[in-house]
Amino acid sequence: MREYDKFYIDGAWVAPDQPNSFDVVNPTTEQVAGHIALGDSADVDKAVAAARKAFGSWSTTSVAERGDVLDAIVAEYDRRAGDLAAAVTEEMGAPAKLAKNAQVAMGHAHLATAREALRSYPFEEQRGGTLLVREPIGVCAFITPWNWPLNQITAKVAPALATGCTMVLKPSEVAPFTAYIFAEILDAAGVPAGVFNLLGGDGPTVGAALAAHPQVDMISITGSTRAGVAVAEAAAPTVKRVHQELGGKSPNIILDDDSFARGVKLGVASVMQNTGQSCNAPTRMLVPAHRMQEAMDIAKDAAEKVTVGDPTGEVKMGPLASQAQFDKVQGLIQQGIDEGATLVAGGTGRPDGIDAGFFAKPTVFANVNNEMTIAREEIFGPVLSILPYESVDEAVEIGNDTDYGLAAYVTGSDLDQVRTVASRLRAGQVNLNSTPVDFTAPFGGYKQSGNGREWGDKAFDDFVETKAVIGYQPAD
Numbered sequence: 001m002r003e004y005d006k007f008y009i010d011g012a013w014v015a016p017d018q019p020n021s022f023d024v025v026n027p028t029t030e031q032v033a034g035h036i037a038l039g040d041s042a043d044v045d046k047a048v049a050a051a052r053k054a055f056g057s058w059s060t061t062s063v064a065e066r067g068d069v070l071d072a073i074v075a076e077y078d079r080r081a082g083d084l085a086a087a088v089t090e091e092m093g094a095p096a097k098l099a100k101n102a103q104v105a106m107g108h109a110h111l112a113t114a115r116e117a118l119r120s121y122p123f124e125e126q127r128g129g130t131l132l133v134r135e136p137i138g139v140c141a142f143i144t145p146w147n148w149p150l151n152q153i154t155a156k157v158a159p160a161l162a163t164g165c166t167m168v169l170k171p172s173e174v175a176p177f178t179a180y181i182f183a184e185i186l187d188a189a190g191v192p193a194g195v196f197n198l199l200g201g202d203g204p205t206v207g208a209a210l211a212a213h214p215q216v217d218m219i220s221i222t223g224s225t226r227a228g229v230a231v232a233e234a235a236a237p238t239v240k241r242v243h244q245e246l247g248g249k250s251p252n253i254i255l256d257d258d259s260f261a262r263g264v265k266l267g268v269a270s271v272m273q274n275t276g277q278s279c280n281a282p283t284r285m286l287v288p289a290h291r292m293q294e295a296m297d298i299a300k301d302a303a304e305k306v307t308v309g310d311p312t313g314e315v316k317m318g319p320l321a322s323q324a325q326f327d328k329v330q331g332l333i334q335q336g337i338d339e340g341a342t343l344v345a346g347g348t349g350r351p352d353g354i355d356a357g358f359f360a361k362p363t364v365f366a367n368v369n370n371e372m373t374i375a376r377e378e379i380f381g382p383v384l385s386i387l388p389y390e391s392v393d394e395a396v397e398i399g400n401d402t403d404y405g406l407a408a409y410v411t412g413s414d415l416d417q418v419r420t421v422a423s424r425l426r427a428g429q430v431n432l433n434s435t436p437v438d439f440t441a442p443f444g445g446y447k448q449s450g451n452g453r454e455w456g457d458k459a460f461d462d463f464v465e466t467k468a469v470i471g472y473q474p475a476d
Helices: 043-058 063-079 081-092 096-118 149-163 176-186 202-213 225-238 259-275 289-304 322-337 392-402 415-424 454-463
Strands: 002-004 005-010 012-014 023-028 031-037 125-129 129-135 140-141 167-169 196-198 220-222 241-245 253-255 284-288 344-346 361-367 381-389 407-411 430-431 464-469
Touching: 002 176, 005 043, 005 176, 012 031, 012 063, 012 241, 023 043, 023 081, 043 140, 043 167, 043 196, 063 081, 063 096, 063 149, 063 220, 081 096, 081 176, 096 149, 096 259, 096 407, 096 454, 129 149, 140 149, 149 167, 149 220, 149 454, 167 202, 167 415, 176 196, 202 392, 220 344, 225 241, 241 407, 253 259, 259 284, 259 381, 259 407, 284 289, 284 392, 289 361, 289 381, 322 381, 344 392, 381 392, 381 415, 392 415, 430 454
Parallel strands: 002 031, 140 167, 140 220, 167 196, 220 241, 253 284, 253 407, 284 381, 361 381, 407 430
Antiparallel strands: 005 012, 005 196, 023 031, 125 129, 129 464, 344 361
16 A cells, blocks of 8 residues: 655655545556545645745756756666556556556656757857847646656656756646655655655646646646646736647548558557557547448457456556546447447447456447547547548548647558648647657647647757847947
């Protein structure tokens, strides 16, 4: 049983203002796995005050000093990698291999990528007689989700530390254990007191207080579009920077050529990874109408080969992260059936042989049209919708017909055609032919998928203010 009844504020573990214990449930067993304390506005004030006090000194450190701190964090993070992986599996159900090779590995990658970007980031740039100076924006508040907890924590903390910001982190109360271990890592690495602070809490209380706080200069949230809107509304009166990585309903256009079978198979696998709980999952697969049956056969076979079960074992897919998520996914699968989509694989209920835990079936719908609920709403579960198109122009039109614009995917043998299709898709990141992830590539969305970018050197831009010093170099 994990017990985290304190917050990490100003370099120490301190008791909350008021006792308020919260049960953290293991989604595999549906049993309580531990407890955290939930904070309130008084705790937010303490954490923000600590970050504000620390900003004066941390913001003036050299690039070399901040680089040394990042090096120490990476070393300590790697030392605790096993603890982090076990916590991810326990708190949100990621299979052990995925927890180790993706969930934890991505955290390392973001820290290491930020360390490398710091070596060459242009904090000062002279243009004629004017000096452009990029300075840390100030105190940052971070609200992170339960689906890729370490990925999202490090994608925010790493560039903030690198640019000289101080911060307060509120992880999801659904999957908080990794955040507490991460705080232990930063403490052991020697991050100065007050630079990084951690609070437990829910969105309506701690999240809202952070967003509205007058001493917070930037609020960054990864979560649903609904949550992002709420944060922006709370932040508006103080005119702070609002940085959002929100929902997605990503199109995956499979072109009509000899890469078709591979594209369908990999598309199914990508949706089912992390039990479909990825904001950039390619959940709308677009295939040529005359190849719909072929796509159905390939997708059915691929989905039925996805093993589901205890994530501590050798399975491809674990449970959904919570009862609320399970109920949402079940409801949307039933809605797809009710609206007339063809159920190719899966369906409602738990997989055969599983009678406990928040497990869902790998589900594929075909003959979906873009007006159906399952094609419009972010399901955030292992559910793929296959839509037909008559021409590439129509595929692009359907792909862009969404409120979201986080990611898009194109598969085809003709690279020129693939590139042309990619250029027409309105999304922040477009993946061609299932290329492995690039941690230096900016990640973020168009439209209701958010504002700003994470990952690599482009993430630094969102954590700095630009000052123009005119007359820095007087004219001769």
